[in-house]
Amino acid sequence: ADVSLTPIHEACEAPAPCPFGTIALPGLDPVPVTADKDVRALFPGAMAPIAGPLATQLGGDVALLGVVTVPGGKLVVPVGSTALPGADKDARGAVFAVTGWLVQTLFSCPTMPSLPPDSPFQPCGASYITFGPHDAEKGAPFGATQLQASAYETFAADPACCSGSTSESRQGTYLIRQVKDPRLTCSANCYGWLMVGRLDPIQ
Numbered sequence: 001a002d003v004s005l006t007p008i009h010e011a012c013e014a015p016a017p018c019p020f021g022t023i024a025l026p027g028l029d030p031v032p033v034t035a036d037k038d039v040r041a042l043f044p045g046a047m048a049p050i051a052g053p054l055a056t057q058l059g060g061d062v063a064l065l066g067v068v069t070v071p072g073g074k075l076v077v078p079v080g081s082t083a084l085p086g087a088d089k090d091a092r093g094a095v096f097a098v099t100g101w102l103v104q105t106l107f108s109c110p111t112m113p114s115l116p117p118d119s120p121f122q123p124c125g126a127s128y129i130t131f132g133p134h135d136a137e138k139g140a141p142f143g144a145t146q147l148q149a150s151a152y153e154t155f156a157a158d159p160a161c162c163s164g165s166t167s168e169s170r171q172g173t174y175l176i177r178q179v180k181d182p183r184l185t186c187s188a189n190c191y192g193w194l195m196v197g198r199l200d201p202i203q
Contacts, residue, residue, distance in 0.1 A: 001056055004049040005033055005064065012040075017063050021050070035064040038179075042066065042093035055095050055175050055197055065196045066095035066177050076173055076199075079129045079145055085178060087189035095177045097199060098145075100129040103169035104152035105140055114183060118148045120192040121181045127151035127195070129176070133169045147176070151195035173199040 005021040012018030017034035024030050033056065043050065053075070055065035068075070069091075071083035079100030085091040104127045115121055128134070129151075130144035140146070153159050156170035175197035181190040 001054050002052045003054060004051045005054060006030075006049050007043060007046040009045075017061065020064055023054075023062070031062055033062045033064050039064055039066060055097075057197060065175060066093060068175070069094045069096050071096075078131070080131060080143065084145075085191065087191050090180070090191060091178050092180055092191070093177065095175055095196065097173055097175055098129065099171075099173050100131060100145075101133050101169040101171050102127060102129050102152055102156045102174060102195075103134045103141065103144075104128070104149065104156075104167040116182065118150050119182075120146055120148045120179065120194050121183075122149060125149050129174060129195070130169070133171075145176070145193055147193055147195045155195055155198045157198070157200075175199065 003023050003025070005023050007021040008019060010019050017036050018040065019032060020035035020040060021033050022030035023033055050067060053068045053070065055068050057063040057065055071077060074083070076097045076099055077083050079098045081098070084096055084098070085094065105125055120126070126140070126149050127147040128141050128144040129147060130141040134141040134144070152167055155174060157172055159170065160168040174195055176193040177196050178191055179194045181192065
């Protein structure tokens with residue numbers, strides 16, 4: 001949405017969505033907007049309006065997913081575009097709309113790394129967004145963008161998952177937000193992508 005959000009600062013310690021601000025629309029009362037802990041952390045102490053375009057999720061409330069980056073004036077770019085920051089560039093919190101095919105692999109890890117659940121830095125089972133359809137039985141797509149494992153089941157349109165370690169890839173326009181590998185041992189290429197939404201036309 002090409003709108004701006006006026007932050008509010010209410011005490012809220014929960015990781016779940018909490019009141020975060022309001023969006024003013026012509027002729028309507030201000031629309032309350034919530035944000036989860038990760039999104040709130042992107043705007044510490046924000047007082048000035050946060051300008052759009054804003055990615056929001058409509059449900060029981062309106063939830064802020066982030067501020068969408070528009071590289072070169074393009075709202076949507078292909079996955080793998082040079083407009084996207086690489087794993088060595090810190091653009092934490094930046095949200096991009098990308099087109100591609102979403103697929104999931106479900107190979108288990110012999111040992112679990114010291115990562116939060118459903119992390120995009122998980123080395124085994126993960127979701128990926130790639131240039132074209134991919135057969136998940138062949139493993140991780142070469143050159144694809146790795147995401148958190150739940151991305152496919154949460155955001156793929158009509159997800160068909162899973163027989164053994166396979167899923168059917170689904171084309172779409174998806175929202176991804178850059179995040180940092182939380183492990184203290186990471187010293188290079190420490191940035192990855194969390195899928196936060198899918199864009200669908202409004203009928």
